[in-house]
Amino acid sequence: MEENELPIEPTVTYTDENIRHLSDMEHVRTRPGMYIGKLGDGSYAEDGIYVLLKEVIDNSIDEFKMQAGKRIEINIEENLRVSVRDYGRGIPQGKLIEAVSVLNTGGKYDSKAFKKSVGLNGVGVKAVNALSSHFEVRSYREGKVREATFEKGVLLHEATRDTDEENGTYIFFEPDNTLFENYSFRHEFVETMLRNYTYLNTGLSILYNGQRILSRNGLVDLLNDTMTATSLYPIIHLKGEDIEIAFTHTGQYGEEYHSFVNGQHTTQGGTHQSAFKEHIARTIKEFFNKNLDYADIRNGMVAAIAINVEEPVFESQTKVKLGSTKMAPNGVNLNKFVGDFIKTEVDNFLHKNTDIAEVMLQKVQESEKERKAIAGVTKLARERAKKANLHNRKLRDCRIHLNDTKGENLEESSIFITEGDSASGSITKSRDVNTQAVFSLRGKPLNSYGLTKKVVYENEEFNLLQAALNIEDGLDGLRYNKVIVATDADVDGMHIRLLMITFFLQFFPDLIKKGHVYILQTPLFRVRNRKKKIKGAKSEKGGSKDDYETIYCYTDEERVAAIEKLSPDPEITRFKGLGEISPDEFKHFIGKDMRLEQVSLRKTDAVKELLEFYMGKNTMERQNFIIDNLVIEEDVANDVEETI
Helix, strand or coil: CCCCCCCCCCCCCCCHHHCCCCCHHHHHHHCCHHHHCCCCCCCCCCCHHHHHHHHHHHHHHHHHHCCCCCEEEEEEECCCEEEEEECCCCCCHHHHHHHHHCCCCCCCCCCCCCCCCCCCCCCHHHHHHHCEEEEEEEEEECCEEEEEEEECCEEEEEEEEECCCCCEEEEEEEECCCCCCCCCCCHHHHHHHHHHHHHHCCCCEEEECCEEECCCCCHHHHHHHHCCCCECCCCEEEEECCEEEEEEEECCCCCEEEEEECCEECCCCEHHHHHHHHHHHHHHHHHHCCCCCHHHHHCCEEEEEEECCCCCCECCCCCCCECCCECCCCCCEHHHHHHHHHHHHHHHHHHHCHHHHHHHHHHHHHHHHHHHHCHHHHHHHHHHHHHHHHCCCCEECCCCCCCCCCCCCHHHCEEEEEEHHHHHHHHHHHCCCCCEEEEEECCCCCCCCCCCCHHHHHCHHHHHHHHHHCCCCCHHHCCCCEEEEECCCCHHHHHHHHHHHHHHHHHCHHHHHCCCEEEECCCCEEEEEECCCCCCCCCCCCCCHHHEEEEEECCHHHHHHHHHHHCCCCEEEECCCHHHCCHHHHHHHCCCCCCEEECCCCCCCCHHHHHHHHHCCCCHHHHHHHHHCCCCCCCHHHHHHHHC
16 A cells, blocks of 8 residues: 555445334334424424424314314323313224324325315324324224324224213323423413414314313404504404405514414415415505505514415425415415405405505505615615625624525524624534524624614614624515524623613514524533542642533522532532633533523513613613612621621
């Protein structure tokens, strides 16, 4: 062999033994992401355990849609174990085992039995079975009940007996904690899911842990329950065959949409949402017969659309974005169907309700006036942002983006908004360059409370951030699924968090409402001690990192517990800021075990009042609050000396 010649690696053998056949249940357990998306522990609404729950409930909803069973009972024990009982027709008992354990087996391939269903692929409940440590199914039909018990998709027991219970289906499952580590169902995510089901299925009654959930006014109830700003006119609610829409305008910036297909909440929209946005703006423009801009018409709009599609096509197994272009195989074009309905019904409504039309026009004209007032600033800012996109010194971008048309793990894309160069340096060196971008703030950003959108374009930092996120024209082009505010865990860091959240609440509230904004939790302390005594070690601080058992603590309680565990004489380090944490350590805090706190916005949150109190002018009310709640630390030692 010559000096510079590389050694030739032996060829790996490839024989019949390398070819494996997995059973249906094995395949689901081996590749769960193909069936339910991400696993997770329940901390986020898109985590796999909620997909499992949804897959089971979808079947019960389909029974309701077929006018078989008007109530569903759901119980979640200790946030771990789920039971769902419906009062539909019950799964045909002769095929019960196959229906819950054999892929590509189901009653919905024949669209006559389930014409407009979500679960058409014969996967859903089988995936639940495979990914559960314990799974039970019972089918009640005509005085007989057939039941079966599984463990990780493997049949353990089956039996048939007489019963006097009503027809229907009962399913119990406990997600496998070896796959969903430390999982827990969160009440707020479950309740939101169930309320969405009732909005879309008026007359359906859901009993959730003893709490009754129902809706009498469909999408009107949805908007009334979720809007955080006051509507400028009564919600317009229009229904037709296979389509229902509801919309109004508010005084807030931006647009907000809720879209559904066959009862499925399409959180990322799709063809039906795009069609609604296009045709609602066009219809309103044509009604007023004025040269109005579509963006002005939709600014401040809050809307919901629900359609029923025969054999819908989604862009992923988790069904969060509709890809169908037709209402049925070989049927009418979906865009035309939505457009024709809106053109007819919305135009008729506005002609009949001129008072509402006047309020709508006034809102659109106000949006137009504000847009034109800042047109010059906007143009310069866009040019600046365009140049910055070529080389944005504030942005260290990643390779994968949410708005990419192709690729995998698009939902993993995230951006860290950091405080200063030292923090951004630590994150930049330890991040995943494929999915994690970094945007560096100079320090404390401008307090945007009470300011107009002009500030978004005049302030360089805000303008570059808007450009980086690609949200000037709405969330359709959002480049990152998670917008993570990463600041120091001190008073200044808390202030920066508030300033950033204020900015998003003021100008991009939908970013928060759709669950894209998070706060990064970083450890306050590092507690470590040697695993064992090392020969020749002169001090406790010597040796390699592998010689230590290390615990990162996010609270004082965790610190106390860690000290107790690693006693005696543990080494305790207090992290004063993100910049003090080395990149080698930082990678643990932004990896798969990253602790994120989602920023939420609900109807019950008094957003306007809270922002005014905390971020408004320094009022006497806030001064008095600070004075009344000021904590004074007394020097006990000095007091003792004086007593002596």
